[in-house]
Amino acid sequence: MTTKPRLSVMKTYKLYVDGKFPRSESGRTYEVYDGKGTFVANAAKASRKDARDAVVAARKAQSGWAGATAYNRGQILYRVAEMIEGRRAQFVDDVRTAEGATAPAANRIVDAAIDRWVWYAGWTDKFSQVVGGANPVAGPYFNLSTPEPTGVVVAFAPQGSSLLGLVSVIAPIIATGNSVVAVSSYARPLPAITLAEVVATSDVPSGVVNLLTGDAAEIGPWMADHADVNALDLTGVDADVATDLQIRSAQTLKRVFPARSSDRDTDFEGDPGTARLAAFVETKTVWHPIGT
Amino acid sequence: MSTPTATTDPASAYADVVRDNASLRAFLYGLPGVDQVGADARAAALGGRSIKTDAKKWAVDTAISMIDLTTLEGADTPGKVRSLCAKALQPDPSDLTAPHTAAVCVYGDMVRYAVEALGDSGVGVAAVATAFPSGRASEAVKLADVKDAVDAGASEIDMVIDRGAYLSGRYLDVYDSIVKVKAACGSAHLKVIFETGELATYDNVRRVSWLAMIAGADFIKTSTGKIQPAATPPVTMIMLEAVRDWYAATGRHVGVKPAGGIRTTKDAMKYLVIVNEVAGEDWLDPALFRFGASSLLNDLLLQRQRMSTGRYSGPDYVTVD
Numbered sequence: 001m002t003t004k005p006r007l008s009v010m011k012t013y014k015l016y017v018d019g020k021f022p023r024s025e026s027g028r029t030y031e032v033y034d035g036k037g038t039f040v041a042n043a044a045k046a047s048r049k050d051a052r053d054a055v056v057a058a059r060k061a062q063s064g065w066a067g068a069t070a071y072n073r074g075q076i077l078y079r080v081a082e083m084i085e086g087r088r089a090q091f092v093d094d095v096r097t098a099e100g101a102t103a104p105a106a107n108r109i110v111d112a113a114i115d116r117w118v119w120y121a122g123w124t125d126k127f128s129q130v131v132g133g134a135n136p137v138a139g140p141y142f143n144l145s146t147p148e149p150t151g152v153v154v155a156f157a158p159q160g161s162s163l164l165g166l167v168s169v170i171a172p173i174i175a176t177g178n179s180v181v182a183v184s185s186y187a188r189p190l191p192a193i194t195l196a197e198v199v200a201t202s203d204v205p206s207g208v209v210n211l212l213t214g215d216a217a218e219i220g221p222w223m224a225d226h227a228d229v230n231a232l233d234l235t236g237v238d239a240d241v242a243t244d245l246q247i248r249s250a251q252t253l254k255r256v257f258p259a260r261s262s263d264r265d266t267d268f269e270g271d272p273g274t275a276r277l278a279a280f281v282e283t284k285t286v287w288h289p290i291g292t
Numbered sequence: 293m294s295t296p297t298a299t300t301d302p303a304s305a306y307a308d309v310v311r312d313n314a315s316l317r318a319f320l321y322g323l324p325g326v327d328q329v330g331a332d333a334r335a336a337a338l339g340g341r342s343i344k345t346d347a348k349k350w351a352v353d354t355a356i357s358m359i360d361l362t363t364l365e366g367a368d369t370p371g372k373v374r375s376l377c378a379k380a381l382q383p384d385p386s387d388l389t390a391p392h393t394a395a396v397c398v399y400g401d402m403v404r405y406a407v408e409a410l411g412d413s414g415v416g417v418a419a420v421a422t423a424f425p426s427g428r429a430s431e432a433v434k435l436a437d438v439k440d441a442v443d444a445g446a447s448e449i450d451m452v453i454d455r456g457a458y459l460s461g462r463y464l465d466v467y468d469s470i471v472k473v474k475a476a477c478g479s480a481h482l483k484v485i486f487e488t489g490e491l492a493t494y495d496n497v498r499r500v501s502w503l504a505m506i507a508g509a510d511f512i513k514t515s516t517g518k519i520q521p522a523a524t525p526p527v528t529m530i531m532l533e534a535v536r537d538w539y540a541a542t543g544r545h546v547g548v549k550p551a552g553g554i555r556t557t558k559d560a561m562k563y564l565v566i567v568n569e570v571a572g573e574d575w576l577d578p579a580l581f582r583f584g585a586s587s588l589l590n591d592l593l594l595q596r597q598r599m600s601t602g603r604y605s606g607p608d609y610v611t612v613d
Contacts, residue, residue, distance in 0.1 A: 222603075225603035227603060228605065
């Protein structure tokens with residue numbers, strides 16, 4: 001019996017903005033290749049208008065997400081981890097294609113990514129106890145500090161670590177009640193797109209997570225200038241571009257993380273700690289009379 | 293349509309038309325009908341124009357200068373009116389080149405606070421009167437409402453017509469009430485609100501526009517902002533056609549004010565294109581075209597900041613009210 005040859009189905013992937021999967025407003029796409037240089041798919045190349053739309057969506061969603069109970073946010077993040085687990089095979093496949101990793105290595109990366117989501121899901125309702133608290137003051141009043149979300153964070157995901165790095169960047173931002181516009185790895189966007197599909201079908205409200213595929217160096221300056229973006233995560237940006245973005249960010253008093261680094265310096269498989277959680281919160285301190 | 297010859301006194305030219313309800317009705321029904329599909333298509337086509345940078349800068353400033361900054365809530369306070377006036381005078385404190393708005397629009401009892409806050413700045417004080425927004429009160433009460441606002445210093449009166457009377461065919465009653473309110477206004481400008489969302493057809497919009505202009509309206513206004521749908525591009529276009537035709541017939545300019553539902557710079561620009569294409573350049577002036585809006589101003593300011601600084605702005609950079 002002879003088998004008929006099949007046409008290969010090459011997908012054109014889209015962006016993820018405000019809970020929907022739009023094409024780039026610019027109509028641009030770019031070609032994605034696997035680790036061996038074979039054509040895999042087309043991905044949308046986000047323009048500054050797409051980025052701006054994503055910021056609008058993130059702003060709209062942020063207060064509702066921050067207003068949800070920390071416990072509820074934790075449940076929703078855990079749900080995302082469950083969904084990644086459910087699509088484990090596809091993620092392993094994507095990571096192998098994107099990073100040219102061996103099967104055991106790809107399995108290890110996906111395991112670590114799931115564990116990372118669970119780690120941050122657990123932190124949502126514990127974080128304020130760790131970084132907030134009652135401050136010792138010499139007077140007849142309480143002095144209490146509590147962390148509040150910074151707002152809308154634009155995150156440039158690591159260029160090398162296509163899934164674990166992306167998860168390590170996005171999860172801490174949303175765990176503390178921020179909304180995020182994430183720009184994925186330019187050369188390795190497929191795991192990001194699959195992650196967007198997971199987020200869209202879990203219980204994360206529309207606009208809390210927005211994922212753009214495209215060039216960080218192109219979108220970056222517009223986001224650094226944007227007055228309605230509260231913070232930047234420059235993990236995946238080259239050092240020279242990062243300097244420019246930090247200078248631009250100063251004009252609108254944005255938080256910038258990390259101050260000086262690139263993802264080559266970061267070991268995403270190591271202990272994540274709480275540094276990324278603490279990077280995107282503002283400490284609010286209130287004074288309250290003790291009373292009699 | 294039987295158009296009287298041009299004259300400086302429209303009232304006498306149309307004296308025959310308003311002799312009784314039957315003749316007024318005959319005149320209004322003699323106006324050409326509106327092709328609804330055609331009107332929608334033309335308004336949509338005009339709204340689809342692309343506005344380029346320099347024209348956009350001009351349009352944003354023109355739109356700001358045409359705004360009647362409005363607060364018409366039951367919860368209004370003197371403090372809120374004062375802060376609105378401060379915003380009308382200086383919409384963007386970080387950029388003093390931003391023009392002031394045309395007027396502040398408030399309820400009658402708030403007029404005195406607005407007059408006090410605005411002084412002789414050139415920003416008008418518009419007051420809604422005649423039992424706004426329903427228009428359901430006796431004539432004596434409506435006229436007292438107008439007089440009250442005028443006495444307090446309002447330079448513009450926004451009256452609502454009795455839609456019930458209009459829809460049941462008592463056109464002369466509507467005419468009479470506008471004439472009486474106009475008389476009560478004294479030197480204040482009269483804007484007549486139709487609430488087009490309740491008038492059902494475009495034909496009615498054209499007829500009521502003529503009715504108001506014959507009765508002496510200085511401005512015709514789409515809506516109270518309390519009923520959906522409020523201002524729409526096709527309805528505004530029909531009203532602009534009416535003022536254009538009225539000008540051709542009588543030589544007298546009447547202004548148009550769309551109100552309610554215009555929130556974005558993009559929307560405002562669509563309206564400006566329609567004004568220019570339908571009525572002409574004369575109407576691209578705050579004296580003859582206004583936007584009844586409160587949230588529109590912030591979006592215009594954000595666009596203005598974006599154009600002057602080169603970076604996208606955010607709602608934290610403008611005041612809430």
